[in-house]
Amino acid sequence: MKILKTYPDRCIGCLVCEAVCSETYFQKPDAAKSAIRILEDDTGAADYRILVCQQLGDCIAVCPAMAIRRLKSGVVTINKKKCVGCYACVGFCPIQAMFTHPDEIVPFKCIACGKCAEQCPTEALEIVEVE
């Protein structure tokens, strides 16, 4: 299946990915609306930590509205029409990669489109196929 693979040691914290992601899906660059987040790494392993959905799919079973499913490509997506906005998927994501924003009643997540990877100046992001 398709996922966005991250290489945090290459990340320079330029935040281009956040801008591209929010621009693509919410028509304006706004880090709070990005499905990928660059955070400071407090473990000391690298300067930054890249938080983005790895298509684990734990959210599928917790959704009470059957609004989340895995596409053939392996990507996990939310059907906005079916979503009842409970945010169970947000609280139950084991890596906290499902996001919300006050303007939106449906949560959002990375769908591995790869737009950010194309723009990343250090190739810290890459779309790959995994088992």
Place this chain on the structure above:
Amino acid sequence: MNRAELKVLAEFDYELGQVEKGYTGRTLYVNVSDNTIESRPVTPEMKEIFVGGKGFGLWRLWHGVTSDTKWNDPENEIVISSGPLGGTTTYPGSGKSLVVSISPTTHSVMDSNVGGHFGPLLKFAGWDAIELQGKAQNDVIVYVDGMQGKVFIYEAPEGTADTHELAERMVELFADSEAEKVGISSVTAGSGAEHALIGCLNFSLYDERRQGIRVKQAGRGGIGTVFRDKKIKALVVKYLGVKGNSNHPADKSRIDRVGIKMHKEIHDNDPVQCRMRHRGTSYLVQIMSDYDLLPTHNFKYGGHPEARRINGDVWEARFRQGLPDGCWYGCTLSCSHTVEGYTVRTGPYKGRVVRVDGPEYETIAGVGSNCGIFDPETILEINFYCDTYGLDTISFGTLTAFVMECYEAGILDQEKTGGLDLRFGNGDAAIELLHQIARGEGFGRIAGQGIRRMKQIFVEEYGADPQFLQDIGMEAKGLEYSEYVSKESLAQQGGYGLANKGPQHDEAWLIFMDMVNNQLPTFADKAEALHYFPMWRTWFGLCGLCKLPWNDIIPEDNALTEEPAKVPEHVQNYVEYFVGVTGRQDVKRGEDLVRMSEAVYNFQRVFNLRLGFGTRQHDAIPYRSMGPVTAEEYESRAERYDQQLRELVGFDPTGKSTAEKLAALREYRQAQYERLMDAVYERRGWTANGVPTLETLRRLRIDFPEVVAVVQQHL
């Protein structure tokens, strides 16, 4: 049959409108006697003082009935209301409906808190509450179409009233497509509610994954019996399009913040705390048995070695795992599990393969251990039939345990039971009794009246000793006890005895605080707890909430807080949540929430007074709930009781007979209960006779002339 073929008895059009800050601003009135349907405004005063849910229900009921109204008079009402927070999807436990009516077993006000989708969908369909009054000639269906803005009263089609068939049928009848099924919820009772006084209501939800309905029960106090007495076969609502902001909250981000925090807390802590997501409330069985609190053999004992055969591990293995088993969207505590593919082995549905909703703790303890039944299959059979017949599993369990003790004590025999060998542990006899209750036949016709009436019949017709029956009949105010042994916790005796509707634990559950952790050593402490907790728990019922996400999941550091029993962090969540929905400026702390409940709680107390109850004498409880009634009970825990006689009573048990020791313990415990009542009444601002004072009414702003008039008769 399809919907077009139904005969329309009445039709009513309304503007769909909009929910604002948790309220639609109107309630729906339906009279099935004369087929009147009307919209009634919700006043600012109602919102401020009665909040919603049970508060709205009581307020409407108060105006619908008189002091003489009996449960089966046409003017009795059934009012169903969720509450301002009801229908929120973001915070766990937010889809409850509150039902009120005058009860056939207590003859006073009854309330019941139930899951399922009805209450929230009703609100989104445009109504804060529905008020059902009158009595139809023939069976009717009341249908609220929240997509078209129409209400119909239909003549009900032929066919069974039993829920597992009828509720599925309502989905087929009112959903115009597969996709519409999730938008349908019904309220139904069953054939048993037509013949017994312990009828319950089933609230449905359509489960897309299971492709069928699940049902939750408004069990207590016979409201299902009232429903069928009104000849209402089903109440149905349709609404599609539930969203995260359907309540149009004042400030959604405040709700989101605490809601997501709760989901995460449940995700992290539930696996190591109660495991509700895997086993629901069945986790309680083993704990209760270990602490001598699991009712066994009609509350004689508090546990049994066989309890492990019906404990949480057993049910975890039976429940279908891995589904979001909330009773409303977004309840990640998800305790509403089912056993799938159960093959019915007796009665009219013998051989059918069905879904059993539950069993929950109360059912397992009531129809299981309390009746000496430790067989999961029997518990499932009874669970299924109680639900589909529309009978309350708690009342059925407690009354069957009573009957079994009467049988073993020789008050009943096979001649009187029509051949039923109702010994403790005889599951087949219990199942047969259930079928007879549902049909209103044989001994079941008597048993289905509930314990209070049985006591009278056994005394009058079988010459039983009234004192003994009074001692062992586990009812108060006419309602059967729910399933906890309160003997060693005086505070819980009060929690049961002083509860407005009768002995149900939803007002107060203080056993661990009182008995296990000894946090309530003085009468003042107990009175404070019996003030705070009933008020606090009442608040859930005003808002359309479930109590379980308050304290069946707790923050990791809860034990380090000043008052862990209150779960302070969660109380603060609820403040945020309430203000986030309603935007009310006068709410800042937990105490502000408690004050709302206090008004409604006292109003309900006065409502009891108005109907001829609600004074000190009505808060009396059977001695079985206070201490050992029989010699075998005493001797089973002789060491404990002997020690108490010595240390607390100042009575030396050496060389005394069991009868003497029983008498001494009894005198002491009964006096303690009287002192407890004194202390609690005082704390609540009531007279020594249990009547709210005028000052209390004024302070709570419920000093309406008609309320004051009722109270004045008792001052």
